[in-house]
Amino acid sequence: MSVIARKKRRSVLLTIAGVRETGISIFILLLVVVVSLRSPYFLTVSNIKDVLMDIAILSIVAIGEAMVIITRGIDLSVASTLALAGMAVGMTISSHPEIPPGGALLMGMGIGAVLGSVNGLLVTKGHIPPIITTLGTMSIYRGLVFAISGGAWVDADEMTKEFIGMTKGEILFIPNLVFMAGIVAIISYYFLNHTSTGRQIYALGSNPTAARVAGIHVHRNLFLAYLISGILCGMGGVLWISRYASAQSDTAVGFELQAIAAAVVGGVSTLGGSGTIPGVLLGSLLLGIVVNALSLVHISPFWKLAVQGLIILAAVVTDALLSRRLQQSRSAEGTS
Amino acid sequence: MDGEIRSEPILKLVGIRKAFDGTQALAGVDFELCPGEIHALVGENGAGKSTLIKVITGVHRPDAGEILFRGEPVVITNPLDAQRLGIAAIYQEPTLFPDLDIAENIFMGHYPLRRFTRRVAWRQLYDQAARTLRVLGMDLDPRTRVRGLTVAQLQMVEIAKALSFNARILIMDEPTSTLTLSEVAELFSTARQLRDAGTAIIFISHRLEEVFGLADRVTVLRDGHYVGTCNVSEVTPDELIRMMVGRTLNDLFPKSDVKQGSVVLRVEGLTKEGVFRDISFELHQGEILGLAGLAGARRTDVAQAIFGVAPADRGKIWVDGQQVAIRHPKEALALGIAYVPENRQQHGLILPMNITHNVTLPILQQFARMGGWLDSRAEAQTAQEITTRLDVRAAGLWQLASALSGGNQQKVVLAKWLTTRPRILILDEPTRGIDVGTKAAVHELMSTLASQGMAILMISSELPEILGMSDRILVMNEGRLVNQFTRAEATQEKIMLAATGSSSA
Structure with a gap:
């Protein structure tokens, strides 16, 4: 019937419009155009590589954060987890230089898994609200960083060349770090969108009661989200100390806010149940571009932070307005 | 109808109509309430009692019909209007502020103020609250916090609140369903006391013996229609039930006789x-x-x-x-076993998910292939088959559950559970x-x-x-x-x- 014909004709437009990331993509494009007009250096290969390197670790952590937020939770302990895993691994490799970089990475992920499990158990078995749980573990994990290191640093000269080189090399002109973030993103995308567990995570974040009635083990999946977040933070921690060639007690202080911002700017709803990996990557990219651009266009360092916040807000507002518009036209379409 | 001669009705509803999404909740309802009477409102679930109450309290606006207050036509657009007219309602689950004390709750929104400083006159507040509580026969300190009171006590606080702004019409919507017998008796004696003082009371209850024990008159609604009003003394429970259900069964129901198994x-x-x-x-x-x-x-x-x-x-x-x-x-x-829940939006559906994903949610494991990959083609096929069988009307399986009509949502929920065989x-x-x-x-x-x-x-x-x-x-x-x-x-x-x-x- 005519309904079908109309549907076909409109479907291309609807597909583009329906993609949640359209709004933020447009905003990023605008930002790129504006900044590249002001600074010719912005769109050079080496600067683009810099930006991507800068956001690689952020996007790995933000992906874990996003999974937790999709379950209606929040993980405030990501930066502390990252720092604790980084410090523990840094101290281990300084006394055992024979550990290969891959082994260090696995060790970091293992530590992250333990720390994430603690969050998961407190939230599911302990019935403690996620924000309280992770507010507590945020301090505990950070405290443990000081406790095990005694406030001391692990320096570059205590790390092997291979370990530091892990994040410096390139594969096919792509920096290793970006490569790794890409692998994490692809696996996470596959997990969230093409496995039953991923589907269940969306379902329980969207409507926990209905999910339970549909036979989904809500707690098991919740736990899994915190576990994954912990593992990704552990990975991020090892990459961090490799990239900056030092493990410090105040590594990544405040980084949890960037991770949350990347997820939320990328369209992950704090009400749970929605958000995508491409969105999180775009959110991280936006954050990275803003920081990079502000140093290129010579904005007074005193204003940097405020302008940064302003641009992030502008992005979210643009996105909200755009998606509301699109949703309206889409639902008008649906009822026809 | 009403034989006795009563005082002028304080509230009169004429031909009230209200529809929601095409369902006629009220189809021309008349209702009359006099000062000093307890008027019961009865009917099956869905007869329109709650909707009628919501019209009186300004929660809903009627599509048609007239509301007369002391003989004057009035328009009640919101609960505040109703309150100004002296209409107060207490519900089975009282709506109070648990962390404030009794007196603060009673005078919420109209605290007595000092004349010049506009400061809250606390002493006056507590004195008045104490007086009201005494009138209601309640032995409680007005400084008691509301959290922790029993349902019966909460209802008394609600009644005190109604009295504090001189309510002339008190609506009690199934107030007894969670009370013990002695609490019910106490509530009833308070209700009678208020009636004798001239308050008009609308009383809704599922329990007929309460209607006969308390009310003076009773109005029956059925499927949104007005059936009739009687003096309670002139009607028997059997007659009342017949008024409530009196409809003829049609052959809408295609139940065939099936030989039953084990x-x-x-x-x-x-x-x-x-x-x-x-x-x-x-x-x-x-x-x-x-x-x-x-x-x-x-x-x-x-x-x-x-x-x-x-x-x-x-x-x-x-x-x-x-x-x-x-x-x-x-x-x-x-x-x-499959369970199709009562509240499809809360328990049945994941509203922001599309039809396919909703349908396959309980049987996702069946579509998992190597490495946990979901076979989306098989998923779509299953969803297509069952939704075709149930004749779900949608623009496509990609449509979000939230965009469907109530009937189609229910079909999707049914489809979801039937796929579990x-x-x-x-x-x-x-x-x-x-x-x-x-x-x-x-x-x-x-x-x-x-x-x-x-x-x-x-x-x-x-x-x-x-x-x-x-x-x-x-x-x-x-x-x-x-x-x-x-x-x-x-x-x-x-x-x-x-x-x-x-x-x-």
Whole structure:
């Protein structure tokens, strides 16, 4: 019937419009155009590589954060987890230089898994609200960083060349770090969108009661989200100390806010149940571009932070307005 | 009609009409309330009592009709208007601020203020509150925090609140459903005292003996229509029930006779403390077992206990002769039980997900291939088959559940549970709030499923549906099974009598 014909004709437009990331993509494009007009250096290969390197670790952590937020939770302990895993691994490799970089990475992920499990158990078995749980573990994990290191640093000269080189090399002109973030993103995308567990995570974040009635083990999946977040933070921690060639007690202080911002700017709803990996990557990219651009266009360092916040807000507002518009036209379409 | 000569009505409603999404909730209702009377409002679930109350209190605006207050036409656009006219309502679940004290709650919104400084006159506030409480015979310090009071005490605070702004009309919407007998007696004596002081009271209750024990007049609604108003002294319970249900059954219900097989579900002594007690019944292959009762009879709780959503404290369940313990819906699903919940938006659907993903949610494992990859083509095919069979009307399977009409949402929920290929299907209000066409389709589907040997337990508050679809009917009242009827012996009157009877005896 005519309904079908109309549907076909409109479907291309609807597909583009329906993609949640359209709004933020447009905003990023605008930002790129504006900044590249002001600074010719912005769109050079080496600067683009810099930006991507800068956001690689952020996007790995933000992906874990996003999974937790999709379950209606929040993980405030990501930066502390990252720092604790980084410090523990840094101290281990300084006394055992024979550990290969891959082994260090696995060790970091293992530590992250333990720390994430603690969050998961407190939230599911302990019935403690996620924000309280992770507010507590945020301090505990950070405290443990000081406790095990005694406030001391692990320096570059205590790390092997291979370990530091892990994040410096390139594969096919792509920096290793970006490569790794890409692998994490692809696996996470596959997990969230093409496995039953991923589907269940969306379902329980969207409507926990209905999910339970549909036979989904809500707690098991919740736990899994915190576990994954912990593992990704552990990975991020090892990459961090490799990239900056030092493990410090105040590594990544405040980084949890960037991770949350990347997820939320990328369209992950704090009400749970929605958000995508491409969105999180775009959110991280936006954050990275803003920081990079502000140093290129010579904005007074005193204003940097405020302008940064302003641009992030502008992005979210643009996105909200755009998606509301699109949703309206889409639902008008649906009822026809 | 009304024989006595009373004072001028304080409130008069004429030809009130109100529709929601095409359903006529009120189709020309008249109602009259005089000062110094307790006027009961009765009818089945969905008769329009709540909607009428919401029109009076300004929550809903009528589509047509007139409201006269002391003979003057008025427009009540919001609850504040109603309050200014002196209309106050207390509900079964009081709406107070738990962390404030009694006096603060009573005077919320109109604290007495000092003349010049506009400071709250605390002493006056507490004195007045204490006086009001004394009038109501309540022995409580007005400085007591509201959190921790019993429901009966909360209702008294609500009444005190109503008195504090000189309410002339007091609406009590099923105030007794969670009270003990002595608390009910106390509430009634307060109500009589207020009536004798000239307050007009509208009293809604499912319990007929309360209507006869308290009210002066009673107005009956049925399916949104006004049936009549009587003096309570001139009517018998049987006559009242006949007014409430008096409709003829039509042949909308295609229930065919099915030869019943063996017992597939047996429940014995199922009890959940404070919710339901001693529920025992058997469900046969090919049988549609109706579970009737009024709102608050705890039928949904029994269904959710069987399905493992909120397991019972005690009692035994057998499926196919095997005793089972069901602690989680997943276990119920594995035993071939499916549960179509009452509230499809809250319990049935993931609204921001599309039709396919909603339908396949309980059986996702079936589509998992190597490495956990979901075979989306197989998923879509399953969804396509079942939604075609149930005739779900949508622009496509990609459409979000939130964009569907109520009827189609219900079909998606049914589709979702039928894909689990259940042998025992529990339907909780399967046709509530959906259009007539979809309703007929759902009934036909139930009939077909039963003839294929499915055992169906149907909770319904609609008597025609219960009578039309069920092979056997259980009636619940306040957490207990009070009676059961075969299809042949059941009548609307018998079911209503069982459902409205008091269990206090």
